[in-house]
Amino acid sequence: MLEERKGGFIGRWWKRLTSPSARWSVLSLVLLGLVIGAAGVIGTQVMVARTGTNEFCGTSCHSMQWVYSEYKESIHFANPTGVQAGCHDCHIPHEYPQLLWYKARAGVRDVIGEMRGVISTKEKFEKARTELAERVWAEFKADDSANCRTCHDFTPEAIAKQSEKAQTRHANRKKDGKTCIDCHTGVAHTDPE
Ligand code: HEC
Ligand code: HEC
Ligand code: HEC
Numbered sequence: 001m002l003e004e005r006k007g008g009f010i011g012r013w014w015k016r017l018t019s020p021s022a023r024w025s026v027l028s029l030v031l032l033g034l035v036i037g038a039a040g041v042i043g044t045q046v047m048v049a050r051t052g053t054n055e056f057c058g059t060s061c062h063s064m065q066w067v068y069s070e071y072k073e074s075i076h077f078a079n080p081t082g083v084q085a086g087c088h089d090c091h092i093p094h095e096y097p098q099l100l101w102y103k104a105r106a107g108v109r110d111v112i113g114e115m116r117g118v119i120s121t122k123e124k125f126e127k128a129r130t131e132l133a134e135r136v137w138a139e140f141k142a143d144d145s146a147n148c149r150t151c152h153d154f155t156p157e158a159i160a161k162q163s164e165k166a167q168t169r170h171a172n173r174k175k176d177g178k179t180c181i182d183c184h185t186g187v188a189h190t191d192p193e
Contacts, residue, residue, distance in 0.1 A: 058087060062114065063117075076188045083151070093146075093147070
């Protein structure tokens with residue numbers, strides 16, 4: 001009896017939602033849709049920007065202070081060129097929709113990790129760091145260190161300006177099937193043991 005009434009209620013609404021509007025013109029409905037869509041896009045961009053700063057990534061969670069303090073000592077935080085690589089430049093995919101998918105997954109995992117206190121002390125962090133680093137290295141290997149290459153573009157002209165040691169390694173990189181992270185770890189944090 002109750003179920004019948006509930007079905008009737010949903011049915012009535014479904015009919016209302018799927019029948020053409022008598023009051024609203026198609027144009028006003030299209031405009032309303034565009035406004036809602038634009039608000040969604042702008043809201044997403046604001047969220048991505050707010051949660052992508054070094055301050056947000058490095059200081060909102062107690063657990064991130066260990067990597068943040070190391071990063072501040074690294075060449076990617078301060079160097080003679082004045083170009084800074086922030087957490088998100090290296091860690092978050094630069095393309096949509098992968099960016100949103102990655103942020104959602106990492107966000108959930110990090111919040112749970114913070115609440116459980118898995119790396120709440122320096123000692124816990126040192127124990128966990130090899131495993132954490134391996135996870136990051138696997139990501140860089142999987143996409144040929146795409147995030148490094150958004151800044152470091154090794155054209156033949158660029159390679160010609162590098163140290164001799166770097167030149168041969170970089171020139172043969174593709175032939176040898178190597179990616180940046182195979183040779184350069186610990187570029188923003190201390191390497192695990
Ligand atoms: C936002 C841009 C940016 C990103 C992303 C980036 N770098 Fe850099 N990198 C720089 C700049 C700028 C320097 C400093 C260049 C200088 O001082 O001449 C630098 C320096 C370096 C150096 C030289 C270190 C030294 O001691 O001289 C290495 C090696 C390096 N980066 C590797 C990487 C790797 C590997 C990645 C990816 C994990 C990466 N970079 C991601 C901008 C970036
Ligand atoms: C096969 C190993 C290898 C690979 C792969 C590799 N590098 Fe290097 N890279 C080196 C060596 C060796 C040096 C020289 C280090 C030195 O002189 O102490 C170097 C130097 C550099 C430098 C400093 C250049 C200079 O002359 O001062 C940067 C920046 C750099 N690498 C970034 C990258 C990036 C980004 C990638 C991926 C596109 C990459 N490397 C891939 C081995 C490698
Ligand atoms: C230049 C690129 C780069 C920047 C900038 C960077 N990281 Fe990393 N991060 C890496 C790489 C590469 C690893 C893998 C371990 C390694 O090689 O040091 C890593 C590892 C980590 C780890 C795992 C623990 C560990 O030490 O291995 C955490 C957590 C982390 N980064 C957070 C951050 C945060 C937060 C920031 C900003 C404050 C940041 N990273 C900035 C490249 C970067």
